[in-house]
Amino acid sequence: MSIYKKDEPSPYDLSNFTVLLVEDSLYMQSLMVSMMKMFGVGDIMVCSNAQEAIDLLKVTQARRKSRYVTDIDIVVTDWLMPGGSGKDLLNWIRGQDDDNIRFLPVVVVSAYTTEKLVAMARDAGANETLVKPISGVGLASRICCVIDKARSFVSISDYFGPDRRRKDAPFNGDDRRVTNPKHIKNKRKKAEG
Amino acid sequence: MDDPKVEIIALSNTLKRKMGLKPDDTSEGFIDPEAVKGADDLVKTLCEECHSAIAGVFANLNEKWHVMRDMPKDSPDRPAISEEVFILSHEIKDIGSMCGYNLIAHFAESLRDYIDETELNLKAQRVIIQAHIDAIQLAHKQDLKDDDGPAATELKKIVKLAIEQYK
Numbered sequence: 001m002s003i004y005k006k007d008e009p010s011p012y013d014l015s016n017f018t019v020l021l022v023e024d025s026l027y028m029q030s031l032m033v034s035m036m037k038m039f040g041v042g043d044i045m046v047c048s049n050a051q052e053a054i055d056l057l058k059v060t061q062a063r064r065k066s067r068y069v070t071d072i073d074i075v076v077t078d079w080l081m082p083g084g085s086g087k088d089l090l091n092w093i094r095g096q097d098d099d100n101i102r103f104l105p106v107v108v109v110s111a112y113t114t115e116k117l118v119a120m121a122r123d124a125g126a127n128e129t130l131v132k133p134i135s136g137v138g139l140a141s142r143i144c145c146v147i148d149k150a151r152s153f154v155s156i157s158d159y160f161g162p163d164r165r166r167k168d169a170p171f172n173g174d175d176r177r178v179t180n181p182k183h184i185k186n187k188r189k190k191a192e193g
Numbered sequence: 194m195d196d197p198k199v200e201i202i203a204l205s206n207t208l209k210r211k212m213g214l215k216p217d218d219t220s221e222g223f224i225d226p227e228a229v230k231g232a233d234d235l236v237k238t239l240c241e242e243c244h245s246a247i248a249g250v251f252a253n254l255n256e257k258w259h260v261m262r263d264m265p266k267d268s269p270d271r272p273a274i275s276e277e278v279f280i281l282s283h284e285i286k287d288i289g290s291m292c293g294y295n296l297i298a299h300f301a302e303s304l305r306d307y308i309d310e311t312e313l314n315l316k317a318q319r320v321i322i323q324a325h326i327d328a329i330q331l332a333h334k335q336d337l338k339d340d341d342g343p344a345a346t347e348l349k350k351i352v353k354l355a356i357e358q359y360k
Contacts, residue, residue, distance in 0.1 A: 012223065027243075
């Protein structure tokens with residue numbers, strides 16, 4: 001029986017969720033998997049570096065129609081790893097032609113606390129960044145952000161990824177962010193779930 | 194027609210649909226606060242084993258550092274092993290900061306950044322790295338967690354002195 005009253009919003013049920021965790025440290029892997037299991041995440045796949053994750057994504061995609069293979073909903077990746085970094089993985093994901101891969105939400109986790117890292121991850125197409133040490137609230141909020149605040153994707157000559165402009169606040173002055181409408185091609189995409 | 198310079202792709206929010214909501218639902222959801230608290234509690238419990246986890250990574254770091262320290266200056270293997278030392282110090286920083294070993298995390302971060310910024314082929318630089326490694330080992334041996342106690346301050350001072358003297 002639910003502990004939530006009928007008119008109260010109930011928490012997200014993540015039992016149908018599949019997360020791909022990419023983290024080289026075995027210890028950190030076990031901590032993060034334990035946290036996500038507590039959140040109720042149904043399926044957690046773990047890879048130790050970008051190359052392993054790329055191989056897994058290729059296989060998952062190739063066998064997408066199999067009932068034994070679940071789609072990955074979110075990629076949570078460490079930034080600094082031997083054998084292929086988080087940046088390598090992001091570049092690969094965003095560079096794919098396959099919509100099921102290139103639009104994957106990616107949360108970058110890093111022990112680097114500099115703004116430079118956040119900017120690098122954002123410019124590589126990350127949806128969210130999370131700085132270590134990770135807390136339950138921090139990880140939960142990033143997962144919810146990815147679900148609740150899905151942004152449109154932007155494709156320009158040197159960037160493909162979620163719109164980096166998160167705010168839609170009014171601004172008095174010349175809005176230099178606005179692209180000439182004739183140069184904008186709007187496209188509605190209905191990704192298959 | 195001109196090729197567009199910017200393409201904006203509005204995606205249907207399939208994750209919302211998985212949550213049983215309409216894709217265009219703008220409400221904000223949440224993860225059960227009890228589960229979030231449970232996750233933090235679980236991490237605390239798991240962190241009790243952190244001391245041995247750090248010991249394992251440190252042993253690896255120390256071993257790689259000895260190989261690196263003793264190899265010829267122009268060895269072709271130097272970049273690879275230097276990267277391993279860099280990654281291992283980063284891992285110690287990760288585990289240390291996650292589990293409240295702030296002093297160890299401090300030295301591991303300092304070592305990681307130092308390795309990142311130097312070529313590590315001068316004798317003086319080796320002294321600086323050794324000072325970091327000794328500090329991590331001592332902090333681990335004495336189970337020093339806080340990075341602002343008297344012992345921590347003293348250790349930091351020693352490493353800082355080594356950096357200033359040999360940089």
